[in-house]
Amino acid sequence: MKITEILQSSGKPFPSIEIVPPLKGMTREELLEGIAPFMEFNPPYINVTCHRDEYEFVPNPDGSFTRNLVRNRVSETSVASAIMSRYKGVEVVPHIICAGRTTEQVYEELDNLRYMGIENVLALRGDCMVGEKRFTPTPGGFSYASEMVAGIRAYEGEKRFCIGVAGYPEKHFEAPNLEKDIENLKAKVDAGADYVITQMFFNNNVYYRFVKKCREAGITVPIIPGIKPLSTPRQLTMLPEAFSLDIPVELSRMLEGADKEKAYAIGTQWAIEQCKDLLAHGVPAIHFYTMGRSKNIVEILKECF
Ligand code: FAD
Secondary structure, eight states, rough: OOOOHHHOOOOOOOOEEEOOOBTOOOHHHHHHHHHHHTTTTTEEEEOOOOOOOEEEEEEEETTEEEEEEEEOOOHHHHHHHHHHHHSTTTEEEEEEEOOOOOOOHHHHHHHHHTTTTTEEEEEEOOOOOOTOOSSSOOSSOOOSSSHHHHHEEEEHSSSEEEEEEEETTTTTSSSSSHHHHHHHHHHHHHHTTOEEEEOOOOOHHHHHHHHHHHHEEETTTTEEEEOOOOOOHHHHHHHHHHHHHOOHHHHHHHHTTTOOHHHHHHHHHHHHHHHHHHHHTTEEEEEOTTTOOHHHHHHHHHHHO
């Protein structure tokens, strides 16, 4: 089933979760055990993130370097097939990125996903390689997610994928301003994207303002809020740095001097309040970034769904 059909037919807001493929060496059972606590809340779909290939450069005795491919994680298609075989009826939404791939590789991936019976993807540009300052498209690859969405629409036949794309309530860090970023988001929707999932945010007013501006800009597709509970004191600086977002003063003051346990409780309670408020404002669904943690998300789901 397509995510857009789920959104239309669900009748009430629902949670979805996003997982990161496990590091190699972790077993299938460990992966599925990690997901099991969420399943009590019937998420209709699970997103699986995708990670670009990284390389290590090993020095040779003659002074040259050999480039070795480093893949630390299990592929998202293996994770998708493990989930699909255990949880029938739960849709899997693999993320698909432009970074490090040619257009042909993207299309080949789509063919494989379709063969697996997958009808949904989240189309993203991806980030720079470690050590790079700015994103460099792969020769023969897409430069922006909007190009990839247009490419997918041109490539696929009648059996269309439902395509989600990313939106940034506090703007993407490379965009000169929120208005320009929303213009670029509209290009993704005009190219054929069916819905938007937002980057995490900790102040709901930022999301409400974003949705309002998107609607004013003519973006009419569903905009699903993405939530990640803050779970360690370190994330107070790490999250703004990694995702270019603001932590509200009230939350950062509450976390000042908090130990790990206290920070976890404060972060979870903050996310509960955020979700209750989002639901009261009529959001169609809430997307949870699990980042390998389940206890806090389960607490939030218990309170809100
Ligand atoms: P784009 O939409 O291409 O935008 C990138 C930047 O380019 C923006 O600043 C935009 O304003 C600008 N831009 C767009 N079009 C143009 C244009 N025509 N001309 C000039 N500028 C333009 N990363 C991963 O590697 N794997 C994942 O699984 C993953 N999952 C994610 C899930 C969600 C819900 C979100 C919000 C992000 C995820 N990311 C993931 C991170 C994402 O890849 C990065 O944020 C990346 O830097 C941008 O991706 P995008 O698809 O938003 O890019």
